[in-house]
Amino acid sequence: MKRSIWQTLLLWVLPLAFLLIFFYQPLLAIFRLVFSAQFSQGWKLFRWSQITKPLAFTLYQATLSTVLTLVLGLPAAYLFARFDFAGRKFLRVLITIPFILPTVVVAAAFNTLLGPRGWLNLGLMSLFNLSAPPINMLNSLSAILLAHIFYNTSIVIRMVGSSLSRLRQNLPLAAQNLGASPWRAFKEVTLPLLMPAILSATLMVFLFDFTSFGVVLMLGGPQFLTLEVEIYNQAVNRFNLPVAGLLSIVQLAFTLLVSVLINRSKQPRYGKAALASESSGLREARTRWEKIFVIVMVVVLLLLMVTPTLSLLTRSFFTFDAARGERGELKTGFTLRYYRELFENREQSLFYVPPILAIRNSMIYASITMVLATVLGLISVYAIQKSGKLSRFLEPLIMLPLGASAVTLGLGFLIVFGGTVLTQGRFQALIPVAHTLVALPMVIRTLLPALRGIPENLRLAAKSMGASPLRVFREVDLPVLFRAIAVSLLFAFTISLGEFGASSFLSNTAMPTIPVAIYRYLSQPGALNYGQALAMSSLLMVVCVAGSLIIEQIHLPGEEVF
């Protein structure tokens, strides 16, 4: 017995050491910096408005975004849970795509739709023969809100929709039978039973909106400062680390609070009694109002959730230089030029960095992340499973990084390792480490249910036939875990490819990742940059969509990874 306890503790060493060095140490450093600054200079170092202003705006935009997301998401959840219509399944798949897209892709997509060189402006300009884009939707609160709706509606559809479709149909019918009008039955029975799902979806959406970084930075512009953007701003542009640190602490406190609330809201006291084992059947819209509802919802969903990605894809193949006011001939139409440019090193490019280099960097980082996160994840899940009650204390330690934003992570790295590694130009070596921290909770959530699903009897049977522990792992665990490991690798890979927050802190100018490069290309003028950004965004989107489709195909048993 003693020996097995030591063996178990040995399993914890590697994951915990990794987290201590790369997560808890930076976190602690942020705290130390903030409080030492406070002791030496008092609160005078900060102006309260430096904290309260971004906090107030963050809360404001997150609340507004969440409310709007619910306004679209709740009827959409109802649409998918109740009605059958042509193209339903296809639309369902299209709608889950935004959620898995990296923030830079979303920013690029909205740019191609609403930006000065986007479809909307190009269309209006050619229609009315204008010389300048008539609409400026970018750098506005509405752009941020639209992108947040685009991003998070699928969370509401997924969480509320699955509850609604599995809600026992007899419950509202029983209410009607007892004298409640259909509306009253909805209010007294259906709605209260859906409330846990609505509440946790709301909190989840709020959390994503609250911590949103890339979207706000790229679509909002300099005047919209959320906590995340301001952390980045203070740390990178002003090098005011204490203020950035304090902002991080405020941010972390809110994130943890919301996470705790999410965990609570997920479990109603009556358990699963309101849900049937199978989802109820769909039906076609019958009355006139139902038909209008279905049509309106489909159109709205297509407009808000599908056009941005479609516009990105099409725009990346389309050249339209009229807007540039160039004297040469007007070129419009299909082109592969932007994609060809990805492989060319143009001396006169503003950035010296050809896109292919960013792609190479990202591939390297993603490959390292994939292996690192999966290996650490595997060790962690075995450690969690083997240690029984002890894991209740240790498991949260591993899952906590989920609560910290990538920007906070980047800031912590900057404080801890900035002095040493940065100067030697090896700072970007930390990028896969940061990506691993972001991916680890997802990897563990994928692997743990799969590992728990292996019956202990199988291992005992193998052991009784004389297999060594290593052999047991190879013959029993590995074949069962194989699919979960494949999903973990893919998860970690795509997360690393799309990660922007931490990378924006850590990558140096000469060695950007794909998202960082896209951000730079997008924020600079020039048709070619723009085209390159779109081509890269499209590629990134295709890779992420393919990855998630494969993950969906592998279809793991157990809880949904969210």
Added chain:
Amino acid sequence: MLSIRDIYKTYEGAPLLNGLSFDLAQGEIIALLGTSGSGKSTLLRIIAGLEEEESGTVYWDGVDLAQTPAHKRGFGLMFQDYALFPHRNVYENIAFGLRMQKRPEAEIEKIVGERLKSIRMESFSKRPVTELSGGEQQRVALARALAPDPRLLMLDEPLGALDRGLRDELTKELRQTLRDSHKPVIYVTHDRQEAFGLADRLLILHNGVIVQDGSPQELFESPANAWVAEFLGLGNLISVNDLSKNAIQEEKPKTNDDARWLLRPFDVQIGVFMNETPFQFEGEILDCVYMGERYQTKLRTAQGTVLSIETPHLCVMGEKIKVYWPTEKVQCLKS
């Protein structure tokens, strides 16, 4: 009171209820019997207004209910899965219908108190319904259906989810509760014992229509057709091919080939061979089980038919015996 006329309803393209009609009188308890999937539950939902018939009419006291929505019909329905509201406790579940009727709080409290007392669950008032046992849930569901004083009570397999022992116990209790309520009751089940034990009248639902409507005794004594006799488990149903050849030669039965004869196990005569009856068999004992007073015995005839018979004494397995049914005890049924 309640009249059902020509109800027609399809399920996935095939007719489920095919022009079904029946009547229900005040204070009468009828049992609607049918196999699972025969449309019993659908019929209850149509009467309750929770599902729409494709054609046909539901009348109450001569009034067509087509324009009356479910919540205004005043028909109580107890669902097969009880459909207790999981987010409300026992008291709130029973009070729900009364609240919908906007009764004063004091009156609601009084009625719910009486209901809880009648099911002997006074102390359960604040309990979450999810913590109740199956039998307790069944009682609460019945109390909830009765509380708003419905003008008709419908029960959809109320004991279906319970195990055998509890079922027998609750059948008696349920019978008392239903009698005491003096309400017309439609009781849906696939269990004939339950139906015989509870109802004044039995309706057999088959192929979307009521194939027989009568008192338990009428059904028992003269089943409308072979399907009913088999469904009620009345005895052996045999065709011409099951008779021995020389029996046919001796006295050819005067019916068409589709007909079935019902040979009830307790009418069998053993040993003495009477030449007048064609229903005589020679066979081998397959099985013999003591059922109290008599033995339930299975016999395989020379034609290969297995017959159930009742014997006064234990038969040895493999033993060869001769049995016959007197012609006057045998019923000829349409198949």
